[in-house]
Amino acid sequence: MGSIVVQAFMTLDGVVQAGGGPDEDREGGFPYGGWQSGYSSAEDGEIVPEWESRTEALLLGRKTYDIFAGSWGVWDEAAGGFQGELTRRYNRIPKYVASRTLTGLGWKNSQLLGPDIPAEVRKLRAATDGEIRVWGSTELIRTLAVHDLVDEYRLVVYPLVLGTGKKLFPPGFPLTRLTLVASRALSSGVLVNIYRPAGAAAT
Known part of the structure; x- marks a missing residue:
């Protein structure tokens, strides 16, 4: 049995849009792409690689799939360091995509889920041994939450308020009661x- 793990880099006001770069996601005229920059610390280089070493599949919405396929899907697997390591891993593992508009997927080892997303995800979780990673994909995460299909949220929270942008938990998100099982403060705040x-x- 696999576990559905949502990972997110988010601001104090819950924004998860385009933390990595200015052109990552400009939808809605979002002006703050790359807001994560300036908060790096030595610990950052330990946490995400350790998490990603457990990833056995990716579960993505259409927009996040497009971003990932245009980055991890084309970057050089021979690159050094964590980028090369994660590029190799993401190319190797299966990618499952929830979309009502895509008819084909170009990134290797990718496949579209059927129209009944909750049923498809239940089958996927039952058939996977390890962590099924969800990045981005806010609409998909809401669907998963409605059907109690998220096993863990890993939230990296930055001491920053943007006041605009896509949120992980927007208005209308289903009532969700969570237990804090671990917390760590980094030197960057x-x-x-x-x-x-x-x-x-x-566990």
Whole structure:
């Protein structure tokens, strides 16, 4: 049995849009792309690589798939360091994409889910041994939450308020009770918080 793990870099006001770069996602005229810059610390180089070493599949919405396929899907696998390591891993593992508009996928080892996303994800979780990673994909995450299909939220929270942008938990997100199972403050002021659904068994 696999586990559905949502990972997100987010601001104090919950914005998850385009933290990595100015052109990552300009939808809605978002003006603050790349807001993560300036908060790096030595610990950053330990946390995400350790998390990603557990990733056995990616579960993505259409927009995030397009971003990932245009970056990890084309970057050089021979690159040094974490970028090369993660490029190799992401190319190797299966990618499952929730979309009502795509008819084909160009990134290798990618496949479209059927129209009943909750049922497809339940089958995927039952058939996967390890963590199924969700990045971005806010609309998909809302669908998963409605059907109690998120096993863990890993939230990297930056001491920054933007006041605009796509949020991980927007208005209308379903009532979700969570338990904080781990928290770590980095020297940059960033908090790394891990939550599981209230009542979930500890591991």
